Amino acid sequence: MTEAAVDMSNQTCSLSTDGKKENDGIKQEEMHQEKDAEGEAESGADSMYRYIKGDLFTSEIFKVEIQNLPKYIGFNDLKKFLNKHGIDPHKIKLFSRQKFAFVTFKNLEERDKTMKLVHGMLWKGNVLSVRLAKPKADPILKKRKQDEGIDSGMPDAKRPMGSQEAENVEEEPVSIQIANAVTPLWNVPYEEQLKMKQKEVEAVLQKLTREIGNTNKAMLPWLFIQKDKYNKMCCPLETIRPSPLQLPNLNDPEILYLQTGYRNKCEFVIGMGADGEDKTVGFRLGKYKGGSCAVVSPSETIHVSFEAKRVVESFQKFIRTTPYATYSPETYEGHWRQLTVRTTRSKQTMAIVFFNPQKLPEKEICDLKQNLHHYFTEGEGKESLITSFFFVRMGQRTSAGTEDLACEHVMGDEWIYEELLGLKFRISPHSFFQTNTPAAEVLYAAVGEWAQLDQDCTVLDVCCGTGTIGISLAKRVKKVIGIELCQEAVEDAKANAKANGLTNVEFHSGKAEDVFPTILNAVVSSNVTAIVDPPRAGLHSKVILAIRKAEHLKRLVYVACNAKAAMNNFIDLCRAPSNRVRGAPFRPVRVMAVDLFPQTMHCEIILLLERVDYSANADQTTCT
Structure with missing residues (x-):
């Protein structure tokens, strides 16, 4: 359920506040790296804060810092406290030991209401104070700036935390890196996996x-x-x-263990490949907030089914023939964003492509859908055996949520069907169905x-x-x-x-x-x-x-x-x-x-x- 497009509004924030806070460890470093962010140069494409300048929504625009919180409160305590006073936060990042939190909102009215209501309020003997907070730096641009410091000969002692570890990871083959990212127990015997989970x-x-x-x-x-x-x-x-054995079938008499190839739904991002190939469909090597957007094909990932890999390969060939660029979560430009593939035991396959139309004319989008239809029914894509295909317009927004977006039917059946416990179930593009x-x-x-x-x-x-x-x-x-x-x-x-x-x-x-x-x-x-x-x-x-x-x-x-x-x-x-x-x-x-x-x-x-x-x-x- 995870590998979706990145929402900058979901990136948690950890800015420093004042010199009196007793910060420690990683949290201290995180906060001090962001201190005085507003004073940094913001020139054109190099600005680490340019994402808040456009017309796209991000809750980072409407962020406050609540100070002097009571000791020993948790995330839910703070959320309930705010809800009790009619405040609906979008995101909360709590630093309980330092007694403060960053809270973001969906609009200016909610932010201003919070500042008026909460500032000076008494909670468990503590008088709260609220002030405006700075936005979080774009993780990709922040990492790029750090890397530039490394390349310029920065001494090891002054390198950003984790840079040496990142170099070690890069020495590993990409197939190992992606296996570690999406299937971290791939090299652990299955019996040991079960013991660990127990x-x-x-x-x-x-x-x-x-x-x-x-x-x-x-x-x-x-x-x-x-x-x-x-x-x-x-x-x-x-x-x-355990994940049970898959029974043999007529075409393949060998009993297959369902420890591999078990996922009936996979969400693949579309981006620049770790091998430098643009318009690569697969999984990210890391998270956007970790400063990584490199994508690796799922061809060697063991939890993805053969049917899904076949669709990915065919779809990747198609988009590389089009003039449309990959959508960039860094600049919010480009078009191709995500591919979701759903499969069933009866070998039905549904593909859902997520596309940002930007300002393309309607006729051009209609032509693209026609080309997709032709490719997967009569062209080379026919070999992927897709039985249902949908096209989703993501729109000009940063949200990673897709459940509320309309699915335009391009070809094949409107649904796929799965059998479970002797019963038949219809599955739509957005419907939840267990992945194994x-x-x-x-x-x-x-x-x-x-x-x-x-x-x-x-x-x-x-x-x-x-x-x-x-x-x-x-x-x-x-x-x-x-x-x-x-x-x-x-x-x-x-x-x-x-x-x-x-x-x-x-x-x-x-x-x-x-x-x-x-x-x-x-x-x-x-x-x-x-x-x-x-x-x-x-x-x-x-x-x-x-x-x-x-x-x-x-x-x-x-x-x-x-x-x-x-x-x-x-x-x-x-x-x-x-x-x-x-x-x-x-x-x-x-x-x-x-x-x-x-x-x-x-x-x-x-x-x-x-x-x-x-x-x-x-x-x-x-x-x-």
Whole structure:
């Protein structure tokens, strides 16, 4: 889900403030490198701040520094504090030890409102102060300036931090560099990968256990027993499930391990190749904020499927015959930006190209789409076997988000179809579908088992995507209600329910924090189970509060692709009741990881939580 175009507004900022702050380590160096940035020369193309001069949006224009923050606050504390006062920040960069933060906004009004409201406000005994902050330097131009200093004979002791390491990395073959960047565990035996991930999840669960003890003293007797039984964890951690074997087919009798070539969706950037070849389609060697835009072909990356590599090679040939330049995140000029490839086990392939039209006339864009159609249906691109092709206009903006952009159908089918757990699912360009289908079957089968469903149960499928989880469980329950932000995915989910002959499923489009509380309150059944599979950042706090308040919701299955990011959700589900958090808490019952992302450190986890039954035992150590 990652290799998208870069958003300068998403680059976190770390400018220095005044000489009295006790900065240390890397943070100190970061801040001092940016000090007095406004005074630096800004001449034409060499300006490290030119990106804020154009007409494109970047939240760096509307940035403030909040000083004298209370000790020991975290990112969420600051965000909640601002939200409480009607302030909606775009980005927050907190330096808690130094007691200050940089906050950016989407417009001038929000920035000015914050300065008026927060300046002089008392928070936990501290009087806050707010002042304007300087924008962050463009990482590419900043690195270029540093490199010029190195080339000019700067002594090693004065080289920017990391320059020597960068030289060592450059000595490695490009194939090794890109493998390290996108599949960092490529040279680790698979059994060892699984052990590493199991230990990582164990550490997360041990931390959650400590946090539950800190936020819910009533659970301490139960926690004491659990920790003794489960190696300092509050519940059993089951053995990680590996990415399963792919069964043999008629054309290839050899059994293939799905540790390689497993991704059914890849996002490729388009840029200058590490080999100097322009209009290269592939993965970046590093991040833009790290000062790197070099792109490497995915031909030797082991997690990308053969079908996707074939599309990349064919598409790259096409764009190199066109007069249109690669889009530059540095200058915001150029056209070709990104290629997304989606594949299915039935060998259907969808390609989505992201193009910045700049000021090209409409006829020229129509001609380009016609050329794409001809190339992939009758020309050389026909060999890539694309079955569905879409064209997306990115527009004059820096945002990396693409979910809200219209997809123009160029050729082939409007959808591709995947089979999962014996069911058929329609997939649109923007719809979410797990990137490793066989492993997703393992994941969803476990979710269905853990949810302990019956024919009287109502299932709430939150962040349902194309409806895979809810639809796979529908025949075992009374009703399934799905909630999903992406309207395109909701249309797919409705079509999927109909195609699979289901009549007890309904789907709603909207933000979970807006839709879920209303739907939850409308459910009259006493047997309600929620299954949540949110994006990486976890559920909005409003959803967590609604879950806690709905006492008839007794069981929750939480699927997380980043357990660390979801930690605050877990803690809030288990914390003691308060004026803010109403309703009896939940507690963890069992946890398991499923390896959907071999060759990387990522995995999915399933966490089963059950509501504490206050009436059953005064010490609150039992669940319903």
